[in-house]
Amino acid sequence: MSSIYGAFEPRLSYVMTRIQTELESYEQLRFAETGDHVYEHLTARIKSDESMREKCRRKGLPETAYSALHEMQDAIGIRIICAFRDDIYGILEHIRSLPGFIVVEEKDYIRHAKSNGYRSYHLILAAETAFEDVEGNVPGHFFVEVQLRTIAMDSWASLEHKMKYKKDVKNQALIEAELKRCADELAACDVSMETIRNLIRNS
């Protein structure tokens, strides 16, 4: 079976590399200037053909490049892991000002955590490109989903993601409540760590 992205696949890699390079250059520049890292690490991925097809089926959409690149907005995903919550809001300012990228949507699941305890800051960007997009527009636009998390938020999300595949377990309500408790405790730790950092900086 050919890729759901069809002829657009190399264009997705191009857009992903473009934003990844912008962000990595910013980190190197800021580190050289201040000695502080703006983030701890960054990962970039194109959603696999299989995951994108599964998501289209789940949403009742045909398995086409149009669904994957127009109806869905996360074919290209960037995840930025920061040490402290403040760092997330700092790098957001830079992302909003990136030339050639338009902010389409922002969701602050840090100040407004999901009911299960999930925390992260999500942005959808539209990258402007010289080549045609799936709608036939030139310049074309390709969506990029950016997720920003602290190390603690990322640990929780990774573990919760692993465990949520096991749906047929007893005590579902208890497990959900425990996961939420862990998320809230980690969020409290993030606040304490930030306070400690500020005490060190100001002393």
Ligand code: 0O2
């Ligand atoms: P994957 O495999 O990580 O890419 P939608 O994108 O349509 O499913 P929505 O509401 O538009 O949903 O997007 P939202 O809520 O901003 O979340 C999209 C992505 O955030 C998810 O992508 C996850 O990566 C992450 N996410 C959101 N909620 C949770 C959560 O409760 N737990 C964990 N671990 N991650 C979450 P995908 O496509 O579901 O998965």
